[in-house]
Amino acid sequence: MKKTFRMMGLCALAMLAVVSCKKNEQQGSVTIKANIAQLNNESRTEIGPDNWLVWKTGDQIKVYTADKSNSAIFTTNDNNVTQATFSGNMEVTDGCYAFYPAEGVEYSNGSFKLRLSGTQTFVDGNFANNTYPMYATCTGNEFYFDSPYGVLALPLCGSGTVSNIVLRDNNDFGLCGYYSNLENIQTTFFMAIQGSSITLNCGDVELGNTPKTFCFVVPANVVFGNGFTATVNGTNGVLCTLSTTKNNSIAPGAIRTMPLTLVGDGSTVVTGDTQAVPDQPTSITLQATYIVPDSLTVTEVGFYYGTDSTNLTTKVTAAAVESPFSYTIDSLTAGATYYYRAYIKIGGNETRGGLKSFSTLAHQPSTSRR
Numbered sequence: 001m002k003k004t005f006r007m008m009g010l011c012a013l014a015m016l017a018v019v020s021c022k023k024n025e026q027q028g029s030v031t032i033k034a035n036i037a038q039l040n041n042e043s044r045t046e047i048g049p050d051n052w053l054v055w056k057t058g059d060q061i062k063v064y065t066a067d068k069s070n071s072a073i074f075t076t077n078d079n080n081v082t083q084a085t086f087s088g089n090m091e092v093t094d095g096c097y098a099f100y101p102a103e104g105v106e107y108s109n110g111s112f113k114l115r116l117s118g119t120q121t122f123v124d125g126n127f128a129n130n131t132y133p134m135y136a137t138c139t140g141n142e143f144y145f146d147s148p149y150g151v152l153a154l155p156l157c158g159s160g161t162v163s164n165i166v167l168r169d170n171n172d173f174g175l176c177g178y179y180s181n182l183e184n185i186q187t188t189f190f191m192a193i194q195g196s197s198i199t200l201n202c203g204d205v206e207l208g209n210t211p212k213t214f215c216f217v218v219p220a221n222v223v224f225g226n227g228f229t230a231t232v233n234g235t236n237g238v239l240c241t242l243s244t245t246k247n248n249s250i251a252p253g254a255i256r257t258m259p260l261t262l263v264g265d266g267s268t269v270v271t272g273d274t275q276a277v278p279d280q281p282t283s284i285t286l287q288a289t290y291i292v293p294d295s296l297t298v299t300e301v302g303f304y305y306g307t308d309s310t311n312l313t314t315k316v317t318a319a320a321v322e323s324p325f326s327y328t329i330d331s332l333t334a335g336a337t338y339y340y341r342a343y344i345k346i347g348g349n350e351t352r353g354g355l356k357s358f359s360t361l362a363h364q365p366s367t368s369r370r
Contacts, residue, residue, distance in 0.1 A: 030074075030087070030088055030090060030091060055078055055080075055081055055083075055084035056079055056080065056129070057076065057077055057078065057079040058077075059075070059076050059084070059086075059100070059101075059129075060074065060100075060103075061073075061086060061101075061102055062099045062100075062102035063090060063092060063097070064096060064097040064098075064099075064107065064112075065091075065093070065096055066093060066096050068097075071090070072088045072089055073102050074086035074098075074102075075087060075088070092138065093138070095137070095138060096138040097112065097135070097136065098135070099112070099114065099134070099135050100133065100134045100135075100145065101130035101133065103130070105133075105135075111180045112135070112180065113178040113180045114135055114179045115133070115177070116149060116178065116217065116218075116219065117131070118175070118194065118197065118198050119198075119199050119201060120199070120201070120216065121201055121203075122162075122200055122201065122202040122203065122205060125212075127215045127216075127217050131217050132147065132151075133149060134146065146253070148179050148221075148252055149217050149218065149219055149252070149253075150217075150219075150220040150250035150251055150252055150254045151215050151216065151217055151218070151255040151256070152167070152215070152228070152250060152258070153214070153216075153255055154213065154230060154258050154261065155212070155213045155214075155261065156207060156213075156232070156260070156261050156262075156263050157208065157210065157211040157212070157262060157263070158207050158263035158351070159207055159208070159263065160207050160234045160263050161204050161205065161207070161235045162202045162205045162214075162232055162233070162234060163202055163203075163204055163233050163234055164233050165200045165202065165230055165232050165233065166197050166198075166199050166230070166231045167198045167199075167200070167216050167218075167230045168196060168228060168229050168230075169196075169223050169224055169226075169228055170227045170228055170243075170245065173196075173222060173225075174195060175195065175196065175197060175198045175218055175219065175223065176194055177219075178194070179219075198216055198218065202214070204235065207263055213257075218250055220250045220253070221250070221251070221252065222249075224247070224250060225247055225249055227243065227244040227248055228244065229243040230242040230243075236355070237355060238352060239351075240350060241350050241352070242261055242350075244258075261346070262292055262346055262351055274287065274358040275287065280330070281360060281362070282331060282333065282360050283329065283331075283332065284328070284332065284338075284358055284360065285326055285328045286303045286305070286326060286342070287324060287325075287326040288303070288323075288324060288325060288342035290323045290342070290344050290353075292344070292346065296346050298344050298345065299346065300317060300321060300344070300345035301317070301318045301320075301321050301323075301325045301345070302316050302318050302342070302343055303315070303318075303327055303341065303342055304340060304341050304352070305329065305338055305339065305341075306338065306339060306340075307338055309339040309355060312339060312341060321344075332360045333360065334360055334362050335359075335360060336359065336360050337357060337359045338357065338359070339356070339357045340355075340357070341354065
C-alpha cells in the first residue's frame with residue numbers, strides 16, 4: 001500500500017475504508033471493492049500530494065469468516081487508486097473480519113492479534129508497505145477499516161549519513177508488540193508489549209539542505225505522555241539526540257509532525273583544536289564553531305567529554321552561544337587521553353559534532369636547587 005505524506009502538522013488520517021463485496025460467477029471467486037475516503041475537511045486519509053491513502057498493485061488483505069473458522073487472502077491488481085477491487089476465494093458475509101497487511105494478523109484462543117514490528121524501514125515522508133496495520137468488520141456487506149496506530153514524523157536536515165533512528169518513550173512505555181480484541185472498532189484495545197523501542201532502518205540516508213522526513217508507526221493514545229527520545233545514529237556514531245519532555249501523544253490514525261531539526265556530523269557543528277592552558281598540565285580549553293541556517297536560533301552550546309570514547313559522561317555549557325565558543329576544563333587527570341564532542345541546542349533538540357580527542361601532560365618530577 002502506498003502511503004505518501006504531505007506533512008500537515010498534526011492531521012487526522014482517520015483510516016476509514018468502505019468495502020462492498022460480491023461473488024463472481026466463475027469458480028466461486030469473490031471480489032471486494034475497497035473505497036477509501038476522507039471523512040471531512042479536517043481528516044487526511046492520505047499521505048500524498050492530494051492527501052489520499054491509495055492501494056497499490058499486489059496489496060493483500062486477510063478476510064476471516066464471521067465464526068472465524070475459515071480465512072482467505074484477497075489481492076488487488078489495481079494501482080494508485082483510492083478504490084480497488086480485491087479478489088479471493090471465500091464467501092464474504094455480514095460479520096466477517098478483514099485485516100491489512102495480510103501477514104500482520106494472527107488468530108489464536110478466540111482473539112485476533114494485530115502486530116506492530118519493532119523494526120521499520122525508512123521511506124522519505126512515508127512509511128514502508130505493510131507497516132501500517134488496519135482492521136475492519138463487515139456490516140451489511142461493507143467493511144470499515146480503522147487502526148489503533150498513529151504516526152510520529154521527524155523532519156531532519158543538515159549534514160551526515162543516517163544509518164538508523166532509535167525511538168523510545170520517556171516513560172518507558174513499550175512501542176511494539178500486538179493489539180488483541182479487535183472484533184469491532186468500539187472494543188477496548190489491549191496491547192501486549194514485546195519491545196521498548198522502535199528502530200527505523202534508513203540504509204545510509206544522506207542529509208542536506210532539503211529536509212527529509214522520518215516516519216514511525218506507533219501505538220496511539222498511551223505513548224509519549226512525557227515526551228520521547230530519538231537517537232539519530234550515523235555511520236560514525238551518534239549524529240544527534242532529539243528529546244522532549246512535553247506531551248506529544250499520538251491519536252489513532254493521526255500524524256504528529258515535530259519541528260525541523262538540524263543534524264550535523266562535524267560540518268554543521270565543527271570542533272576546533274584544543275589549547276593547553278600555560279603552566280597547567282591538567283587544564284585544557286575546548287574550542288568549537290558551528291554553522292546553522294539563519295532561520296534557526298541556537299539556544300545553548302557546550303561540550304561532552306570523558307575518558308571513554310563510547311560514553312562521554314560529563315557535560316559542560318559555555319557561557320555564550322555565539323560561534324566560535326570555548327570552555328576551559330580544570331582538574332583533569334595528568335597523562336590521560338580524553339574524548340569530546342561539541343554540541344549545540346536549537347529549541348529542545350540537541351546536535352553533536354564529531355568525536356575528538358586530546359591528551360593531558362604528565363606531571364614533571366619536581367627538582368630542587370642547592
